[in-house]
Amino acid sequence: MAQLVPCLSLKTFTAWCNSHLRKAGTQIENIEEDFRDGLKLMLLLEVISGERLAKPERGKMRVHKISNVNKALDFIASKGVKLVSIGAEEIVDGNVKMTLGMIWTIILRFAIQDISVEETSAKEGLLLWCQRKTAPYKNVNIQNFHISWKDGLGFCALIHRHRPELIDYGKLRKDDPLTNLNTAFDVAEKYLDIPKMLDAEDIVGTARPDEKAIMTYVSSFYHAFSGAQKAETAANRICKVLAVNQENEQLMEDYEKLASDLLEWIRRTIPWLENRAPENTMHAMQQKLEDFRDYRRLHKPPKVQEKCQLEINFNTLQTKLRLSNRPAFMPSEGRMVSDINNAWGCLEQAEKGYEEWLLNEIRRLERLDHLAEKFRQKASIHEAWTDGKEAMLRQKDYETATLSEIKALLKKHEAFESDLAAHQDRVEQIAAIAQELNELDYYDSPNVNARCQKICDQWDSLGALTQKRREALERTEKLLETIDQLYLEYAKRAAPFNNWMEGAMEDLQDTFIVHTIEEIQGLTTAHEQFKATLPDADKERLAILGIHNEVSKIVQTYHVNMAGTNPYTTITPQEINGKWDHVRQLVPRRDQALTEEHARQQHNERLRKQFAAQANVIGPWIQTKMEEIGRISIEMHGTLEDQLSHLRQYEKSIVNYKPKIDQLEGDHQLIQEALIFDNKHTNYTMEHIRVGWEQLLTTIARTINEVENQILTRDAKGISQEQMNEFRASFNHFDRDHSGTLGPEEFKACLISLGYDIGNDPQKKTGMMDTDDFRACLISMGYNMGEAEFARIMSIVDPNRLGVVTFQAFIDFMSRETADTDTADQVMASFKILAGDKNYITVDELRRELPPDQAEYCIARMAPYTGHDAVPGALDYMSFSTALYGESDL
Secondary structure, three states, rough: OOOOOOOOOOHHHHHHHHHHHHOOOOOOOOOOHOOOOOOHHHHHHHHHHHHOOEEEEEOOOOHHHHHHHHHHHHHHHHHOOOOOOOOOHHHHHHOOHHHHHHHHHHHHHHHHOOOOOOOOOHHHHHHOOOOOOOHOOOOOOOOOOOHHHHHHHHHHHHHHHHHOOOOHHHHHHOOHHHHHHHHHHHHHHHHHHOOOOOOHHHHHHHHOOOOOHHHHHHHHHHOOHHHHHHHHHHHHHHHHHHHHHHHHHHHHHEEEEEEEEHHHHHHHHHHHHHHHOOOOOOHHHHHHHHHHHHHHHHHHHHHHHHHHHHHHHHHHHHHHHHOOOOOOHHHOOOOOHHHHHHHHHHHHHHHHHHHHHHHHHHHHHHHHHHHHHHHHHHHHHHHHHHHHHHHHHHHHHOOOOOOOHHHHHHOOOOOOOHHHHHHHHHHHHHHHHHHHHOOOOOOOOOHHHHHHHHHHHHHHHHHHHHHHHHHHHHHOHOOOOOHHHHHHHHHHHHHHHHHHHHHHHHHHHHHHOOOOOOHHHHHHHHHHHHHHHHHHEEEEHHHHHHHHHHHHHHHHHHHHOOOOOOOOOOHOOOHHHHHHHHHHHHHHHHHHHHHHHHHHHHHHHHHHHHHHHHHHHHHHHHHHHHHHHHHHOOOOOHHHHHHHHHHHHHHHHHHOHHHHHHHHHHHHHHHHHOOOOOOOOOOHHHHHHHHHHHHHHHHHHHHHHHHHHHHHHHHOOOOOHHHOOOHHHHHHHHHOOOEEOOOHHHHHHHHHHHOOOOOOOOOOOOOOOOHHHHHHHHHHHHHOOOHHHHHHHHHHHHHOOOOEHHHHHHHHHHHHHOOOOOOHHHHHHHHHHHHOOOOOEHHHHHHOOOOOOHHHHHHHOOHHHHOOOOOOOEEHHHHHHHHOOOOOOO
């Protein structure tokens, strides 16, 4: 590689050479003269390389000098330096340009080339070293080897960083570069044995100081302080360890916060789901149902994702702790994954009970509204019928009536009693409905009870008054002889017919509630049967009207003096015709109501079939996917990356299936809005689909996380794919129930099958053998696995004492047995280097050797040192190191 002649000052060149030649007891005064015979040049190379060159020629002849210079140049070339245009004759002839080029080549090879920081080039490494050493000094910014050094603070900072007692750095001023430069040069020459290679006035007076001169001088500082390199290496090791610990602590804090937030949400939600305070109206209960739907659609799904992410973070944290040889993370009490799962189970149990309660309450309120309306209709009809009855029964009209009138009053009273008996069923129905409303806890029960009691009291009063009037009429019955049989017959036939019409009108106006097509078809059939009776009823009406017409004919024919209307009944032909017309008008209305209800039930049936058609496909699909994921997680097809890719494709296909779930949710909402409570076309409910879908998402996410952790473990521990397949085959062989975990005895058998000698040496592997040979070997040897050793292993693979071993814990254990990781002893040794072989370390030493944030981290956590050699402010780095790896408390 061609070497350009550097623009080094003669003073810098001479000083650098003399700094090395002084060790051999000699110096140079004149560059072009002192190196011409080659003797001092060979001596310089021997001093800076530490190697012996060929024996020099001591003669004064030119050929002797050229021979010595050639020996020096050959030695330089043997060190991998390619000399171009530099020959021995030019050096012997005193060519200053060639001589300086050769010396710069020597400086580059032996003073600068070997400088390397983090695999950078020599120049970049030296610059990076300067930047790191001067980083704590805010007024120093080293970016190059020329103008960054003009103010002299960079040289002073290097000295102060390594020997703070030599310079009072706080008194230096950036606007006084000459003082700064001369201070650094004088201190370096006096205390560090670095000669003055530069001139302060030249540096300040030059717009861009010579880069190679600065590099030469700075490299002298690097070599002077090279002993501090070990401390820097030790600091890097500590930084690496502390960075891992800080990252793990942040993950622990994140887990604790996420777990606390999730548990707090569950704590707030469960009382809401457990609140069973019923509402009084259907609208209020339907609002509660809508709130519950919002909870299922909007509020719960993000929490399901948080719960899944929490488990993934927990598993990832445990994997990182195992890989960094740290103790397993134990969340604070009540925030374990199992605690969250238990709380989640309580939430889902309350959720299930809450939905059932809502539906039952809606059914109850629907039934109550129907009963209350029926009660009001029957009560109104009865109250209308009883209106004026008490006043009629209290009349004393029989006292002044004629005999015929008395007999008429008696017959009328008999007709009334018949009518009264006919209304007995209605009164009993009213009382039964009121009783049922009380049993169903109807909110307006007091008013219902008061009205029912009033009707019953009035009914008892009517019974008593009726009996009293009958007794009065019977006392005068002997005086009555004449009776109008036609009126009596009319009254007797009109009253039942009137009751029949009132009952028909009541039935035709009666509200109904059905839930199936069969029920509405039953009502329709009954209505058709009722319509079939109308011709006979019309004949009865004509017959009754014929009686009345016959009475009118007799009166007109025989001029009978009849005062008033029919004495035996208040039912007039006009009333009969009016009610009959009303019945005929109600029939088509009933037809229309039944037709509309039949259409609604057909629509509901279509909704049932539409939901069932999708549910009967989605339900088995979810089950199939669950089984396929289970098979993928235990089979060994391809590499872990292939399995992860396969699982991610499954996850993508599952996520793409979400629109069908949403469509099914929409159909389910239509069913609930239509108040459909059962579906004979499917065994799947929306709750089954929701739970299956949530389990499917959680299972695929958990399985992907397990494979990712296996890849992380494999790459961190250097496990081959064949080893992973061997571990998986052994694990699957002893996982008899395909649960993905091993019990203690299964785990012990699995370790033995892999040749792990638990009874003797926990680090010894015996090699593989087939199952029959291995069983015979165990029997012949009387093998007995060491319980203490196995208990130690179980404490590693099952730190939470759950009684099972997962595949991830299994491969972590198998890989960690041979892993080369940082230990507490290595960290203590690194701290001892920083402390200068002392048993303690000071705050100043930590802040000087470590980055600020990690230095403060150590200061905050290190305990005071209490040994016999302690000084004020001494810190105990030994207990701190053991605490990092769980061997003591931090």
